[in-house]
Amino acid sequence: MGKSLIPPGGGDDNNIEPVDLKSALEERYLAYALSTIMHRALPDVRDGLKPVHRRIMHAMRLLRLNPDQAYAKCARIVGDVMGKFHPHGDQAIYDALVRLAQDFAVRYPLVDGQGNFGNIDGDNAAAMRYTEARMTDVATLLLDGITEDAIDFRPTYNEEDEEPIVLPGAFPNLLANGSSGIAVGMATSIPPHNAAELCDAALHLIKKPDATVEELVAMVPGPDFPTGGILVEPAEQILEAYRTGRGAFRLRARWHKEDGGRGTWVIVVTEIPYQVQKSRLIEKIAELLIAKKLPLLDDIRDESAEDIRIVLEPKNRSVDPELLMESLFKLTDLENRFPLNMNVLSHGKVPNVLSLRDVLKEWLEHRKEVLIRRSRYRHGEIEKRLEVLGGYLIAYLNLDEVIRIIREEDHPKQQLMDTFSLTDNQAEAILNMRLRSLRKLEEFEIRKEFDALTEEKKQIEELLASDAKQWQTIGWEIANVRKKFGPDTPLGKRRTTFAEAPNHDVSDIHHAMIEKEPVTVVVSEKGWLRAMKGHLADFSALTFKEGDKLKLAFHAETTDKILIFTTGGKFYTIGANTLPGGRGHGEPVRIMVDMENDQDIVTAFVHNPAGKLLLASHEGNGFVVPETETVANTRKGKQIMNVKAPDEAKICSRITGDHVAIVGENRKLLVFALADIPEMGRGKGVRLQKYKDGGVSDIRTFAIEQGLTWQDAADRTFTRSKDELAEWIGARASAGRMVPKGFPRSGRFS
Structure with a gap:
């Protein structure tokens, strides 16, 4: 037997109802x-x-x-x-x-x-x-x-x-x-807007009901925040936001440079973005100062009284104030984004995301409905009053008879209504009149009021009958509101202004946010990275984990980007300031970037945006790539050289000169012009040297006029001039000839 849905009875269970x-x-x-x-x-x-x-x-x-x-x-x-x-x-x-x-x-x-x-x-x-x-x-x-x-x-x-x-x-x-x-x-x-601008747009919409959002945005160029600030959102983005009812506005603090004499200066912030708490903003900037995230800034002070006055002191006189502010805009709430999502109750019933035009249109429709309802109400009130005034006039014309009826009749109200054909309201009003209002002047006043109300009634009837008159009246009301809150009034004056955000180089801003200090980047054979403070001259004192040793070390600044090239043909970018310090053995590169387990580091070096690199795979394919193309913005890195197993990327060298010397594992050397190698952003490359078996051992680029130089195992330097290299100069992708006498046994140029 299945379980019953109804719980067991507990006294009076008439009201129990099973519910899913x-x-x-x-x-x-x-x-x-x-x-x-x-x-x-x-x-x-x-x-x-x-x-x-x-x-x-x-x-x-x-x-x-x-x-x-x-x-x-x-x-x-x-x-x-x-x-x-x-x-x-x-x-x-x-x-x-x-x-x-x-x-x-x-x-x-x-x-x-x-x-x-x-x-x-x-x-x-x-x-x-x-x-x-x-x-x-x-x-x-x-x-x-x-x-x-x-x-x-x-x-x-x-x-x-x-x-x-x-x-x-x-x-x-x-x-x-x-x-x-x-x-x-x-x-x-x-966001809040300027009332005078909204009134202008509404008046335009009354004159031209099919006006486009573009026309309205010409009158309402953007929000007007109570706290002022500068809007740096591009005009086309603002237009799109108002057209769709969704978007965002970039708002910045207003600031100016104040000279302090003898070449010193400070920056004074006088307006901060909307809904930003001043105290919290200053705390955040102070925290960044302590954490050395703002190397261009020396101190911050709040000198606000009634008005906002935040004083920013630069590190020294040579700091670029624009750059200092850009770094602050990037890291703090001195710049924020205010979202626009015009999700409102349309007609008071349906939630809907409306455009600027729809919002103004619905407001105008509401104003029209209010005008019609108020006019009808006033019309009704006038009719009631005219009825009473009509009764008063009859009473004045027959005053003696009215007084007689009131004094002598048992039912004066009914008698008045029968004698003078009055309505109930009129008779009631006559009976409620005060004796003092029976003077002669009163009749004149009543006639005057009667005529004025009759004229007003006629006007209201004309208004209710004409759509054009209704919109004209609404326009007049809106024009009065505009006058009251116009741009020349203290409350109506626009507070938020418009500007274009200055275009600073991203790397300049990046540098402005990092304190510049010398470091030595150390990479171990097993792929552990660290940054030692200062520029070390002697690398022999460096210690490593057991079974690990030095792969390469080089000098850098904390503001530099470090590029890492792997055997899979990928480049990874790491900020020198983010590298672990030199106290331990550092951290494995695989923790810092998403590098595949079967790949190793080929080399690492400081990024030079003006430089070009020569990449080569083990099988002897290669191409030239501009260094700017190799910078990766994510942990995933950037695939530059396409290699298929068992081939792998083997060499990445910065280009100097106009010729290439390539030596294979078969100890054959080939020299050819650098111009023969194509420049690409990504690819497999072209054949650099031909091998029966084995692959590339080393590559060097050099200026042919100065000759080719190499060091042997005993650190002796050998140089072969252009003429002496004649027999090794050949076409790209040829096999080359055996290396000259004195070439190192390692098969490498250094």
Whole structure:
């Protein structure tokens, strides 16, 4: 008998219902994910706010915290938001409120704070019982028309009250203040922009609804961060980001060189990238200084007061300030990338990644809907008032009869309605009139108001009937916002400027980040590498592991790149500064790079970008390669010479001169012109010398005018002139002739 899904009874088991765990989890997780996306993490494209911010604004409006009113304690605002609208923690609400007041976090603050609201160093705001707040002009623009049926309300979480689904949003808040949030399976990241530029783009879109993103980007050239900085992203990348709604912006700190007299100078940083904590930035630079990662920098000081002032002292006067800053940009948050991912709730319902044009279009559509709803509401209010005024006029024309009816009749309201054909509202209004308003002047005032309202009603009806008039009105509203936050106002002035990042040679920047010190690179036969401090003159004192010995050693600087050539024809690149120190026996090369186990090191040397190398395999194939082609950027190395087993790469020598001398294991020497060997970036090469059996023993390049030189085992130097080499000079790929008298038995030139 199979197990029952229903658990054993425990008293009243009428309510037990078997549920499949998988479907239950899916259903509940989906509900959680949707709630996070819709009600927490993503902003609405229409007002640019998340629910918590919208609820803060609404609560502040109900508390009448207008820009011209007194401040109220933040604790009171947070209490109202939490108690009536937002059933979450008070600290979360207060954090959101604080951020809306920080001028370094929000481009156009929605909250005007009084007290300690935190700073750019990352210090927190004071507790909510100490701080006070009220709304700013931007917030009042967002709320403008909320009482005129401009938007829908929904019941709050306990259904005791109502809250707005979206704000009327007369300010382009989504793009002007930006937004960021992480939902489930999606995120949003929108940088702040300049409101005047957004208004210009919106006005252009009203005039030309099919405007392209290129036209709009001409007016909104890029983000405008509250902390300023310099945008060094290429224009075409910015355009692409706005077209697709995804991208990133490279933002750099603003700096200038300040002369200190007698040739000394310092660099002063006055603006840092958005969302970078100043204190953390300075700590990071100080850590790099101590770790000797910034050899061009001597000291860093924070001299900031109200404005940012970070002072950087160079190591000496000859340091290039541009290069010093490039090294800092590369290693620290003085340069960062701000992502753009315009993932917003489109029409308040669907999460969608929108382009710049789509975002502005949806905002304009929302503004149109708000205008129509407000106009209809006003139309209704005017009709109600005109009805009452009509009743008043009838009362004035028949004042004595009205007074008689009110004084003598038992049911004056019904009698008034029957006698003068009044509506219920009109009769009620007449009965509620005060005696003082029966004076002569009042009739004139009522006629004036009646005519004015009739004219306004006519205008509203014309507006509601004409699409062109509606867009004209929206354009007028946006133009007013632009005037209020124009480029000539302190708040509206653009803070982030544009520039092109200077093109410095990557190797120069690389050098600027490494302290230049002399080292001796030591390579053992078994492939162990190390870097001894200083330039050693005597290599005989070097010690190795048992059974290992010196393969080669050479002098270098810590700023150099070391190239390693292996028998598999691959080149690997290692920074001399990354080599293990000389205290032990170093480390095996296979730990530093991904070198195959069946390959060995042929040679290692300091990279010279201007140099050329002659590569040769054991079987006598070879070619010339420019040294710049051999630099590998990854651990995997770079395959330059193609060799198939049993052949292997055997020789790599730097080229000097115009001729090649090659000697085989058969002790035959051949001399031919270097020009006969092709220059390639990669390949097998061409035949250099012909052998019946065996292969290459050694190769040397030399200048024919100076002759060929070699040393024998007793360190004696032999030189053969051009004429003396005549019988060995031949065509490339020929066999050559037996080596001249005095050539070393080792078959090598040195």
